[in-house]
Amino acid sequence: MRINYEKWSLRKKYFWRRVWEDYEIGYLDRDLIPLIALLNRDRDIYTTSSCSGRIVVVDGVVPWIREEASVVFKSHTPATLSDVDFMYRTAPHKSYWLVVTGPILHFSTTSIKKAVGLLKKARTAGFKHSGIIHTSSTRGVFVELVTGIYMTQMIKTRELSIVSQRDIEEVLNIFNKALIEGKQRLQRLYEVFENSLPENPDLEVERELSSRRVEIATRKPIEVFYEICGDLCREFLRT
Numbered sequence: 742m743r744i745n746y747e748k749w750s751l752r753k754k755y756f757w758r759r760v761w762e763d764y765e766i767g768y769l770d771r772d773l774i775p776l777i778a779l780l781n782r783d784r785d786i787y788t789t790s791s792c793s794g795r796i797v798v799v800d801g802v803v804p805w806i807r808e809e810a811s812v813v814f815k816s817h818t819p820a821t822l823s824d825v826d827f828m829y830r831t832a833p834h835k836s837y838w839l840v841v842t843g844p845i846l847h848f849s850t851t852s853i854k855k856a857v858g859l860l861k862k863a864r865t866a867g868f869k870h871s872g873i874i875h876t877s878s879t880r881g882v883f884v885e886l887v888t889g890i891y892m893t894q895m896i897k898t899r900e901l902s903i904v905s906q907r908d909i910e911e912v913l914n915i916f917n918k919a920l921i922e923g924k925q926r927l928q929r930l931y932e933v934f935e936n937s938l939p940e941n942p943d944l945e946v947e948r949e950l951s952s953r954r955v956e957i958a959t960r961k962p963i964e965v966f967y968e969i970c971g972d973l974c975r976e977f978l979r980t
Contacts (some may be wrong), residue, residue: 746850748879752784752849753787757946760788761953762898769844770817771957772924772966776846776931778958781946783850785941786859789883792964794844794923796916797822798828804838804893812835818970819917822910828896829906837897843890843923844868844930849881849884855940856882866929886930890923892916 760777761768769777770793780786793945795817811834814824823845828837846868850856856873863871863886870889876882891923904912950958957965 742853742876742970743878744881745878746851749849749881752880753781756787756789757949762798766957771969772817772927773844773846773964774955774957775960775962775965776927776934776956778933780848781933782943782950784941784943785855786938787849789847789849791846791848792842792844793817793927794842794920795964796841796920798825798896799838799840800833800835801838802835802910804840810835811840817965818912819920823914825909825913826906826929829902829909833897835899836895838893838895839912839916840893841889841923844886844889844921844927846886846930847874848884848886849883851881853882859934860884860886862933863930864964866933867926868930886922888926890919890926892919893914898954924963924966926963926964931962934957964979 758768760781764774770791773791773793777788777791780958795815797812797816798814799810800813804810812822814827818823825839831857844892848859850859853873860871868886868888870887871885874883874885892915894916896909896912896973897903
């Protein structure tokens with residue numbers, strides 16, 4: 742497949758602008774910024790929507806059908822008992838579900854060869870549930886990186902508590918540890934990619950990174966994550 746590089750490059754410029762728009766309004770996960778900057782520094786890669794991993798509470802019949810469920814709590818750092826005690830003070834519209842997901846990254850490359858090479862590296866870092874999603878002459882070779890970290894637990898229906906308030910702390914601890922495992926895999930992915938990227942430096946991206954002087958972009962993802970959650974993370978790492 743031949744890529745229309747001119748149109749592909751326009752899409753890269755658009756998504757690179759979106760990175761900084763999302764960063765400025767606080768929408769972008771801060772611990773993703775080092776990895777996003779690293780990937781975009783390569784002339785033949787641009788990133789799109791991604792997530793560093795999160796814990797959510799979903800109100801719905803099942804948590805995986807978005808049209809029939811709503812997120813009522815979300816955190817990209819470990820959740821506390823005070824974060825989720827609302828489930829025992831209020832009735833759900835349908836059912837409360839606790840869900841944890843690991844990191845998910847989306848990016849486009851200009852060749853199958855480059856995409857496959859990055860996929861091989863990502864799998865060594867624990868992103869084994871990953872693959873090429875689609876190809877397009879203007880959008881390039883679109884890749885999704887997923888760890889496979891995912892857990893869900895029904896907590897409460899309108900009529901019944903499935904997990905008692907006495908037991909929710911133990912359940913939450915397990916979910917928080919899964920979240921941290923995802924962050925550690927994100928760090929390993931950064932380290933694997935750091936050894937080979939950028940292959941072909943994108944001088945425009947390099948200039949913008951230099952002019953913006955975003956200190957967080959020069960750090961490691963795990964450092965940023967630990968700074969965000971502070972003592973709460975260290976507590977879970979000790980247990």
